[in-house]
Amino acid sequence: MGSFEFVREHSPYKNREALLDDYTPDTLVGRDSELEEYHGALQPAIYGEQPDNIFLYGKAGVGKTAATRFLLDKLENNADDYDDLDIFTELVNCDGLNSSYRVASHLVNTLRDPANRISETGYSRSQVYELMWDELDTHGGIILLVLDEIDHLKDDSILYQLSRARENGNLTEARIGLIGISNDLTFRDGLSPKVRSSLCERSISFSTYDANELRAVLDQRREVAFKDDVLTEDVIPLCAAFGAQESGDARKALDLLLKAGDLAREENAERVSEEHVRRGRDLLEREQVARGIADLNDHERLVVYALATLEAEGETPARSREIYSRYKALSVTAQREALTARWLREHLDDLAMLGILSVSEINEGSAGGKYREYALQQDLAVVLDALEETLEAMGVHTSVKGYV
Numbered sequence: 001m002g003s004f005e006f007v008r009e010h011s012p013y014k015n016r017e018a019l020l021d022d023y024t025p026d027t028l029v030g031r032d033s034e035l036e037e038y039h040g041a042l043q044p045a046i047y048g049e050q051p052d053n054i055f056l057y058g059k060a061g062v063g064k065t066a067a068t069r070f071l072l073d074k075l076e077n078n079a080d081d082y083d084d085l086d087i088f089t090e091l092v093n094c095d096g097l098n099s100s101y102r103v104a105s106h107l108v109n110t111l112r113d114p115a116n117r118i119s120e121t122g123y124s125r126s127q128v129y130e131l132m133w134d135e136l137d138t139h140g141g142i143i144l145l146v147l148d149e150i151d152h153l154k155d156d157s158i159l160y161q162l163s164r165a166r167e168n169g170n171l172t173e174a175r176i177g178l179i180g181i182s183n184d185l186t187f188r189d190g191l192s193p194k195v196r197s198s199l200c201e202r203s204i205s206f207s208t209y210d211a212n213e214l215r216a217v218l219d220q221r222r223e224v225a226f227k228d229d230v231l232t233e234d235v236i237p238l239c240a241a242f243g244a245q246e247s248g249d250a251r252k253a254l255d256l257l258l259k260a261g262d263l264a265r266e267e268n269a270e271r272v273s274e275e276h277v278r279r280g281r282d283l284l285e286r287e288q289v290a291r292g293i294a295d296l297n298d299h300e301r302l303v304v305y306a307l308a309t310l311e312a313e314g315e316t317p318a319r320s321r322e323i324y325s326r327y328k329a330l331s332v333t334a335q336r337e338a339l340t341a342r343w344l345r346e347h348l349d350d351l352a353m354l355g356i357l358s359v360s361e362i363n364e365g366s367a368g369g370k371y372r373e374y375a376l377q378q379d380l381a382v383v384l385d386a387l388e389e390t391l392e393a394m395g396v397h398t399s400v401k402g403y404v
């Protein structure tokens, strides 16, 4: 038995925090054309003019938030050189504040001093807007509001209000520039035409990173985060390759580098190796599946459970009708009314998108036609682990008894 002392031994890190999510790098690599366009769109602000509203879009992890923080920090710093200029910036993540009401009350509270904050409930929406206009006008100057992950907003009223505030006569002193950021490429098309034309006066698209670009991002971060020579040669290329597979997501690549570093440190290894990256990747995938399953509703979990029992019996890959009959049987045990076979077919593809199960298309040529087969994408044990609550609620199917 160890003595559980805490002792500093081999740590590969110089500054581990540089790999965490909220770290903003000093410069961004490989985003020159995006930054140039973005910089140009913000340029009027330095003259004290209201910039066009801007809409940024691109897949997750391509540097939209990082670019925004980077440019707005610069803008605020540069604005200090001009006495007649007052620029205020605020970044709101709509993932946490997903209604117009909440965004508006958040803005009121950001601009008020702590003693005067309003509560999150108890006003009508129009009252909150009135308070918001008052605060914005009292503050005055140029106000740049970033609504990040804007696709989480359940209604677009605040977008309409803010993007047209001056035209609508709600503001006289302050000039607002609105910056909306979305991972969801279809978000813009779903907006009402009025909101779309005012929010998207400028649209800037962030392209996806390839493996080489991700290597550059990781190389830059390695310098800050790790001590010299603690990564074996293949660590960065491997993390970059995995990131490129994950639709060019720099965050995923950085997370993997962090996981590999942590594993090496836990083992007191002198260097971080390819092996740490591979195991790190495995662990991250498991965590992702567990989170994915945790977010499913009861019926979707029953579907995953149905496939898990088939897998335990060696009956996968399975066709949707086989999965459906197992799902129906499990629904009876769970005392739930089974949904339709059609619902199931549609949801199997969603579950595949989440990386929970895999699909293969079988083509039997002219005689048999085409059909799809499904299997678990992840280890049965990992999936059953994530389904723990479902199993508790409805008992364990005989097929998986040996696994839990």
Ligand SMILES: Nc1ncnc2c1ncn2[C@@H]1O[C@H](COP(=O)(O)OP(=O)(O)O)[C@@H](O)[C@H]1O
Residues within 6 Å of the ligand: 020, 021, 023, 024, 025, 027, 028, 029, 030, 031, 058, 059, 060, 061, 062, 063, 064, 065, 066, 067, 217, 220, 250, 251, 254
């Ligand atoms: N060009 C880049 N140079 C350096 N770091 C980057 C670059 N692009 C992304 N990153 C880093 O990758 C992570 C994800 O980027 P982020 O801006 O949050 O993506 P998005 O907002 O597009 O989802 C962040 O840690 C960010 O600092």
Ligand SMILES: [Mg+2]
Residues within 6 Å of the ligand: 064, 065, 066, 148, 149
């Ligand atoms: Mg972001």
